[in-house]
Amino acid sequence: MPELPEVEAVRRALRRIVSGKRIRRVRVVHAIAVRPQGAREIRRAAGQRIRGIERRGKYLLLKLEKGWLALHFRLDGQVLWFAGEQPKSHACVIFELARGSLGFVDPRHLGRVHYYRRQEECAGLRRLGMEPLSAEFTAEQLQAMLRQSRRPLKVFLMDQTRIAGLGNIYSSEALWRAGLNPWGHADEVKPEEARRVHKAIVEVLRAALECCLDPPPDFRNPQWWFQGLEAILGVYGREGKPCRRCGAIIQRITQAGRSTYFCPKCQRQPGGSTQSAKETGP
């Protein structure tokens, strides 16, 4: 389920628990979680100290002495902390530390845990585009990327090779905040609209992250998940309800096999803003 803000909040909270600790043993309970590598590869993490914990897109990365553990939660994955010696829960992979165990849990078995000697060995990581909360991500950069694609805006925002970390929820939300129609084509977005999308992305991610940090993740509670995120959502999950901005009825449509929520009234097709290129251009 997690997108960038959720993974970032997990990173910050987990850092305090596992940084500097040595991984004494690795137990692969469900081999599917480490496919296609296999348990042997993941067990290379055993004996190594956790030097740091980073995030790239939706990947959580544990920096070890001689390599990296890359965790991807896909739809339903999460991490849990077992303070006792015996993690009783249905974890797929368990990393035993000195005073507890870190469990990678995913009942749906779509999430993955991988081990790499170098980050570049991870194909998924290599493909990732810009970090939307980094200084590198500017309105100008976004505009340049938009120009290169004819895909619908919602699909463009979900493309991890352009912007890393936006998922189904925050891409819907960003377009609602920017007032742009999800069917609009990326390459028709005007500079002024690109600035709005850029601002919307940054703001929705910041707001979500703040929400995810307070209260912080509770890895000891197997039922735990981020609460109160609805408070920052403008459209997601609001099919049939009035738009919080203009009162029109929110619609749910399918794009690239995923649900998109949007307001048909106040989310306009791109390109229609002030003067069009045809009117002012050569």
Place this chain on the structure above:
DNA sequence: CCTGCTACCTGATGGC
């Protein structure tokens, strides 16, 4: 290169 579609998994939910 770009784009779109499907497979991958399991559990929750709602209609009949």
Place this chain on the structure above:
DNA sequence: TGCCATCAGGTAGCAG
């Protein structure tokens, strides 16, 4: 209650 269809905050792999 049972059964079936649909949906779920994601990505890799493949075909065109």
